[in-house]
Amino acid sequence: MTHRTAHRRTALALACLPFLAACSTGSASSDVAAPTATTSAEADAFPVTVESALGDAVIEDAPERVVTVGYADSDVALSLGVVPIASEKITWGGTAGGSTVWFDDALAEIDGARAPERLDTTDGIPVDEIIALEPDLVLGTNSGLTQQDFDKLTKAGIPVVAYPGDMWFTTWQQSLELAGRALGRTAVADRVVADTEQVIADTAAKYPQLDGATIAYTYLNPADTSQIGIYSAEENRPVLLAQLGAVTPAIVDEVSEPGVFYTTISAERAKDVEADVLLTDAESEADIETIETDPLLSQVPAIASGHWYASTDHVASLPMSAPSALSLPYAMENYIPHVAAAVDGDGS
Known part of the structure; x- marks a missing residue:
């Protein structure tokens, strides 16, 4: 089937x-x-x-x-x-x-x-x-x-x-x-x-490495690498990850403001974005390379160690931000395996 x-x-x-x-x-x-x-x-x-x-x-x-x-x-x-x-x-x-x-x-x-x-x-x-x-x-x-x-x-x-x-x-x-x-x-x-x-729950059981992993969902813009965007723990992306067993990194709670789903910090603080895994979206493989080789962004611990995933598949990423009963099975099959791979060190 x-x-x-x-x-x-x-x-x-x-x-x-x-x-x-x-x-x-x-x-x-x-x-x-x-x-x-x-x-x-x-x-x-x-x-x-x-x-x-x-x-x-x-x-x-x-x-x-x-x-x-x-x-x-x-x-x-x-x-x-x-x-x-x-x-x-x-x-x-x-x-x-x-x-x-x-x-x-x-x-x-x-x-x-x-x-x-x-x-x-x-x-x-x-x-x-x-x-x-x-x-x-x-x-x-x-x-x-x-x-x-x-x-x-x-x-x-x-x-x-x-x-x-x-x-x-x-x-x-x-x-x-x-x-x-x-x-x-x-x-x-x-x-x-x-x-x-x-x-x-079935997806969480399939990928036990997600349980307890600290995961930061971010937005990294290759056209402006001076900032790091971070989604609040209450936004749908981190909420879904938490339902799979993931944990919010301390940096997220530190910079988030009540009622604000997204905030930015200077890329000068790249080393402070401590998490087992960093997630973001990208438009192309070239954008991923730009992020990975940027003098500041490359200092994010998860990027430096290969524990990150930049998705160029917007169809698979969409349910993470706009989840529904129809879309979540798609994300569980097409997006979450990449997150698990990033936990294992086989990321972008």
Whole structure:
């Protein structure tokens, strides 16, 4: 069985729970409306009020026209069996159509389902465009929604479920919990969380060298080697690594500020970035060589000893920053093995 086939079957299992509804299995027909859900809302799920950091979403009835913003929220909806009508365009690690391979694979398992319209968020959330779509729910549990966006959408009569705390700190479990309540599918959400946590646990067992390893997730820019970017321990990348057994290095706690997901330090402090492993992303092998031979960055202990990994595969890296039940199996199979290799000293 190929990885993609196995991944599609996993995604389908997450979205197609027999005790709620059966997935569509018939042939698509042009005179039949495209399916918008493979599961049903639970009895007495509505009305419901879902709280977020930007305000409350009051949802009177089961949403049928769902728009998602944030790289992972389209995955969240689909993993609960709901097909969004529009979603944020994925420009980093995405497909040519602005989607992802795991979303497209899961969608392909729903006979006759239409791909969501992809919204360009280069200049911010396109609120007017979303209002014109007449959705009955906007999901943005891990997104760049601002208070102004939230207020304008709410004023237009559209319930909005935003992030529960600071922007960009929402875990994939929190996203599922919020979306499960908003879509009336809390039991589905619980099952998806349990299944996905099992995938992570199985991966941790497969790579025991991750347990107890101090790992720093960073951003190193070969065009500006004067700084080292460090992600907070509460950001999704380090949180996922912690779920695999990794430990936050002292330097991360030292430089991080409450509510700030990312900070920078001078590359003059390269030797202070003490960790068993250093992770970063790169655009090319040439960029990796630039980092590795830079007079300052090469003094980072993990780089000097070969215990680092610079990923040029943005598809595999994307789930680390925008995790979901659909994307995490991909990362566990295609990204984490490289992290384990870096722990063993066989890194970039």
